[in-house]
Amino acid sequence: MITATYSIEPIGFVRSALTRLEDAPMQGDEGGTEAWLELTPLAAQGLTGIGAGHELILLTWLHLAQRDVLQVHPRGDLNRPLTGVFATRSPDRPNPIGLHRVSVLEVTDQKLRIAPLEAIDGTPIVDIKPVLAASASDR
């Protein structure tokens, strides 16, 4: 099997009052907060057309995750049986990409103010996509 790897270059970083992993909720809709997405000057050219009120899917790199974990107890609950990480939303997984459905509150030159987000301050941003019209509740 081919073993090429691919390099992710962050397009920016999350700026949030959430600074500690232990304070972060498990999902944005479980206590996520407002946050700023601060893009690099180059990547900011890709924001044209995004405005307040838009619904986006934010992809992050969960840089504190453990990449060698393949099975977990869902939501850390030891009463639940060991489950493959691909059947869970555990941040620990081989390629720890976070998927977050967010609303845009404000747009400046290089920044988006969004909510709700459970990712902590400093989390690298991988990509931003619009929610497709056909799917009202992407995330």
Added chain:
Amino acid sequence: MITATYSIEPIGFVRSALTRLEDAPMQGDEGGTEAWLELTPLAAQGLTGIGAGHELILLTWLHLAQRDVLQVHPRGDLNRPLTGVFATRSPDRPNPIGLHRVSVLEVTDQKLRIAPLEAIDGTPIVDIKPVLAASASDR
């Protein structure tokens, strides 16, 4: 701004009858086909708990995409104004991760048969996540 990069190691590859980019539809629900997701032996340990009928979000690496593109005419339609790639689902973008909502048709040791998928044969697989119960139409 920090300039760390992160390395994606594919957990497997798409096996599909779609072999040419020009035959691939733009979205899975616009003519996507059945396909197999063939995982590496190691990553296959993460499939435990996934069964036929489950709804998944598949993340791929769109390896043929152009990574230096920041603005496009949506859906290649020159009548539509240049738009930031983060406001579109263009495969051309700095970190070309594809997001696909799929249904599981069949599960074997290391493979999942899924549909519908617009990604071509050989596309690297980055991650697989369950659709969260609260969101009926993720993709």
